[in-house]
Amino acid sequence: MLDKHLLVKLKSIVGKEDILTSKISREVYAYDSSPFIHEPEAVVFPETTAEVAEILKLSEAYSIPVVPRGAGTCLSGGAVSLYGGISLVLTKMDKILDIDTVNETALVETGVTNLNLQKAVEPLGFMFAPDPASQKAATIGGNVAECAGGIRGVKYGVTKDHVLGLEVVLPGGEIVTTGALASGYGFIPDLTGIFSGSEGTFGIITKILVKLTVMPETMRTMMAVFDSLDKAGEAVSAIIAKGIVPTTLEIMDKSMIRAVDDFLKLGFPRDAEAVLLLEVDGYEVEIDRQVDVIEEIFREKKASSVQSAKDRTEREKLWLARRSGNGALGRIKPAYMVQDITVPRHRLPQMLRFVSDISKKYDITIAQMAHAGDGNLHPHLLYDPDDPEEFERVEEASHEIFETALKMDGTLTGEHGIGLEKLPFMKLQFSEKDISFMKRVKKALDTNLNLNKGKVLEL
Amino acid sequence: MDNKELKKKIRECNRCGFCQDVCPTYRYTKNEAAVARGRVRLARLISEGKYKWGEEDEITEHIKTCLLCRACVVNCPSSVITDEIMMKAREEINFAKGFNLFHKLLYRGFLSHQERLKVAGMLARFYDRSGARWIVRNSGVLNTFRKLKNMENILPMGLKPPLRSQLPEILKQVNKPKFRIGYFAGCATNTFFSDIGKAALLYLQHRGCQVEVPEIQCCGGPHKSAGDMEEAKRLAKENIVTFLKGDYDYIISDCATCGSTLKEYEELFKNDLQMKEKAQQFSEKILDLNKFIADYLPPDEDLKALDKKVTYHDPCHLVRGLEVTAEPRELLKRIPGVEFREMREADWCCGGAGSYCFTQQEMSAKILEGKIDNFIETGAEILATSCPACTMQLSAGLRKKSVKAKVKHPVQLLAESVGLV
Numbered sequence: 091m092l093d094k095h096l097l098v099k100l101k102s103i104v105g106k107e108d109i110l111t112s113k114i115s116r117e118v119y120a121y122d123s124s125p126f127i128h129e130p131e132a133v134v135f136p137e138t139t140a141e142v143a144e145i146l147k148l149s150e151a152y153s154i155p156v157v158p159r160g161a162g163t164c165l166s167g168g169a170v171s172l173y174g175g176i177s178l179v180l181t182k183m184d185k186i187l188d189i190d191t192v193n194e195t196a197l198v199e200t201g202v203t204n205l206n207l208q209k210a211v212e213p214l215g216f217m218f219a220p221d222p223a224s225q226k227a228a229t230i231g232g233n234v235a236e237c238a239g240g241i242r243g244v245k246y247g248v249t250k251d252h253v254l255g256l257e258v259v260l261p262g263g264e265i266v267t268t269g270a271l272a273s274g275y276g277f278i279p280d281l282t283g284i285f286s287g288s289e290g291t292f293g294i295i296t297k298i299l300v301k302l303t304v305m306p307e308t309m310r311t312m313m314a315v316f317d318s319l320d321k322a323g324e325a326v327s328a329i330i331a332k333g334i335v336p337t338t339l340e341i342m343d344k345s346m347i348r349a350v351d352d353f354l355k356l357g358f359p360r361d362a363e364a365v366l367l368l369e370v371d372g373y374e375v376e377i378d379r380q381v382d383v384i385e386e387i388f389r390e391k392k393a394s395s396v397q398s399a400k401d402r403t404e405r406e407k408l409w410l411a412r413r414s415g416n417g418a419l420g421r422i423k424p425a426y427m428v429q430d431i432t433v434p435r436h437r438l439p440q441m442l443r444f445v446s447d448i449s450k451k452y453d454i455t456i457a458q459m460a461h462a463g464d465g466n467l468h469p470h471l472l473y474d475p476d477d478p479e480e481f482e483r484v485e486e487a488s489h490e491i492f493e494t495a496l497k498m499d500g501t502l503t504g505e506h507g508i509g510l511e512k513l514p515f516m517k518l519q520f521s522e523k524d525i526s527f528m529k530r531v532k533k534a535l536d537t538n539l540n541l542n543k544g545k546v547l548e549l
Numbered sequence: 550m551d552n553k554e555l556k557k558k559i560r561e562c563n564r565c566g567f568c569q570d571v572c573p574t575y576r577y578t579k580n581e582a583a584v585a586r587g588r589v590r591l592a593r594l595i596s597e598g599k600y601k602w603g604e605e606d607e608i609t610e611h612i613k614t615c616l617l618c619r620a621c622v623v624n625c626p627s628s629v630i631t632d633e634i635m636m637k638a639r640e641e642i643n644f645a646k647g648f649n650l651f652h653k654l655l656y657r658g659f660l661s662h663q664e665r666l667k668v669a670g671m672l673a674r675f676y677d678r679s680g681a682r683w684i685v686r687n688s689g690v691l692n693t694f695r696k697l698k699n700m701e702n703i704l705p706m707g708l709k710p711p712l713r714s715q716l717p718e719i720l721k722q723v724n725k726p727k728f729r730i731g732y733f734a735g736c737a738t739n740t741f742f743s744d745i746g747k748a749a750l751l752y753l754q755h756r757g758c759q760v761e762v763p764e765i766q767c768c769g770g771p772h773k774s775a776g777d778m779e780e781a782k783r784l785a786k787e788n789i790v791t792f793l794k795g796d797y798d799y800i801i802s803d804c805a806t807c808g809s810t811l812k813e814y815e816e817l818f819k820n821d822l823q824m825k826e827k828a829q830q831f832s833e834k835i836l837d838l839n840k841f842i843a844d845y846l847p848p849d850e851d852l853k854a855l856d857k858k859v860t861y862h863d864p865c866h867l868v869r870g871l872e873v874t875a876e877p878r879e880l881l882k883r884i885p886g887v888e889f890r891e892m893r894e895a896d897w898c899c900g901g902a903g904s905y906c907f908t909q910q911e912m913s914a915k916i917l918e919g920k921i922d923n924f925i926e927t928g929a930e931i932l933a934t935s936c937p938a939c940t941m942q943l944s945a946g947l948r949k950k951s952v953k954a955k956v957k958h959p960v961q962l963l964a965e966s967v968g969l970v
Contacts, residue, residue, distance in 0.1 A: 226569070
């Protein structure tokens with residue numbers, strides 16, 4: 091438990107309604123969407139930037155670790171309190187402060203959910219391009235901190251490409267602004283970029299100025315069925331090679347298809363080895379030609395069937411199916427470890443095949459899906475926590491997948507973050523010098539190492 | 550559900566967090582313990598032996614604040630049956646700690662006994678109409694008991710005599726009936742909203758149905774929600790026997806909760822060899838009133854214009870229980886002159902949730918306020934719905950905000966339109 095004086099001070103900052111310390115409260119803030127479980131000593135819900143600043147001052151004064159948390163949907167353990175301390179839950183800072191359609195920006199508080207932002211800008215003809223599968227719950231602050239991707243990533247990029255400026259509370263409580271939010275607009279090094287993907291280890295993001303994207307005039311959504319993951323992967327490479335940049339290119343394997351079909355009853359081809367979901371968007375005149383080329387490629391790569399979404403409802407159902415992938419796996423096994431290794435696109439078929447082989451080699455179920463267009467794979471290694479032997483095999487398989495991805499010039503993480511999960515593998519990807527530089531940056535910003543301690547870097 | 554099955558169901562939650570988007574109690578608390586993911590996590594800790602049912606008051610509290618609205622269930626990629634897990638949890642807590650006084654008084658004391666309910670209804674009517682209510686409200690005596698005051702506020706105004714006492718005037722022989730209907734006049738319809746039942750019976754007869762209204766027991770829905778499965782089964786058995794005797798074409802209810810509970814009798818007795826088949830026969834005949842009128846009767850040609858702006862609130866037990874959502878809207882749109890306006894989040898729970906509005910007053914009031922705000926936004930003058938518990942809650946919400954609008958069952962508008970009431 092936290093020091094009594096500290097608790098009194100915390101209460102005086104946020105009010106007694108906004109702090110939880112009971113045993114049971116700590117239990118429900120001990121997890122996120124990853125397999126890691128570590129309890130905080132107190133759960134605090136600031137409602138203003140000033141409150142966040144006061145809390146960080148206390149954290150420095152009492153040397154108490156602070157873990158920022160949004161909706162708690164992190165897949166790499168970023169939101170769990172490894173060293174106890176304060177779980178700083180930012181979901182009560184959930185106001186959309188401004189939507190500016192002329193400058194195509196929105197200013198939001200950190201706890202606004204991705205979906206609520208989408209709902210607010212959609213009637214005005216805009217979208218916030220990053221759309222992680224967790225968008226129903228995940229917050230914009232969390233999206234920035236993890237540099238979330240999404241299914242539109244192929245064409246529109248990831249979160250960092252859509253953040254124009256930030257308000258951040260630094261360790262010690264100083265409130266600063268970066269990028270277009272700051273008055274000193276001309277400072278060239280990308281300070282906003284430093285915080286994108288910093289996984290809550292550099293500062294607490296409290297406000298975000300995001301770039302809005304004009305909704306495309308038209309969209310076409312297609313589903314192609316293949317009798318192997320390889321072929322689906324080859325189709326992806328071929329489409330990209332033709333110079334077409336689809337909005338999304340998503341691959342799902344058989345177990346994934348079955349799990350989501352059990353949920354949504356869409357009549358997916360349950361015996362298909364692989365499904366490729368694809369969307370192109372743009373102006374009406376350019377879309378038809380693209381669709382022709384894509385259909386041609388599907389024929390060449392021997393897709394067993396190709397369907398187009400008839401209307402908006404059908405399209406939304408297809409994407410809901412894709413977004414429900416993670417969650418639906420609970421139908422097969424109670425737990426999973428999901429990776430987000432990324433390989434160069436031409437290596438995608440090879441990597442998909444490798445993961446399938448690994449699944450056989452270690453006798454474990456791996457449900458695969460991939461943001462194929464970015465070469466970003468999501469192998470879900472399923473296990474039962476009550477079977478320690480199986481978990482061991484999952485860990486070994488996991489290790490081998492990481493190593494292979496790196497050998498193929500890939501990276502450990504495309505969008506889920508390093509967190510706790512990939513910490514042991516950092517050395518595989520980065521040289522000692524590189525890691526030492528990262529540590530220096532971290533220490534320059536968070537000298538006393540109180541922010542999200544134990545994540546990303548071993549310090 | 551035995552403990553092994555419970556554990557399996559609990560573990561199907563892999564903590565994706567999608568439930569946060571649809572859970573009313575999470576929206577107003579932002580507390581992880583008040584959303585399916587957290588509640589199921591707590592149930593899991595117990596199923597794994599870390600805590601025991603009933604021993605941690607905080608866990609008990611979080612289990613009880615679930616509305617059982619099932620919004621999380623239908624939106625969960627793994628279809629985790631949080632509502633059933635919560636009911637099972639409540640059963641276990643009752644088993645460990647015994648029933649609380651509220652439950653003993655209201656559920657086992659009144660709802661289980663129709664004759665006592667009748668007396669209670671008479672007292673409530675006397676209280677409402679004799680001037681006693683006016684005196685009590687103005688004396689300020691209720692202010693000393695905040696909780697009691699809130700309960701009193703929810704009690705409907707202008708109570709009419711119970712439906713059962715009006716039956717001799719309402720029911721009549723129908724020539725060459727198209728259907729023989731057994732009407733399940735639930736406790737709330739009978740005691741508090743006899744106008745709904747009356748409109749339904751008159752309208753069904755007008756459309757050529759021969760209707761009987763057998764003596765019933767409470768459907769057992771409230772008992773189930775509170776984790777009192779034993780009593781729920783006892784009541785269910787009596788209802789099954791009563792209605793099967795009548796050999797009706799369909800058994801119809803105007804109450805979403807009764808309807809969905811009756812439909813689930815089949816599930817309730819799935820492991821009871823003696824009752825299984827009968828329960829199945831019974832449940833197959835259950836239909837929601839809206840659905841019956843919309844899908845089983847030809848369009849009504851006698852409908853006269855009713856110039857009203859109307860919106861519709863989906864009761865949880867109808868939209869996610871019996872999966873009836875288009876039919877009541879269809880009925881409303883069929884009435885000439887009705888301007889139907891869809892309400893934002895029409896399928897969100899109103900916070901009534903059976904006795905939830907009495908037992909969890911603060912949370913219930915917050916959820917209700919959001920619902921009423923959405924209603925005001927539509928600019929409608931009639932808030933249609935198909936559940937007496939929702940009707941009670943929504944009416945109280947309108948009174949509290951001094952909104953001049955009425956809550957009505959679609960069948961009341963149909964009956965009005967053809968001039969029956």
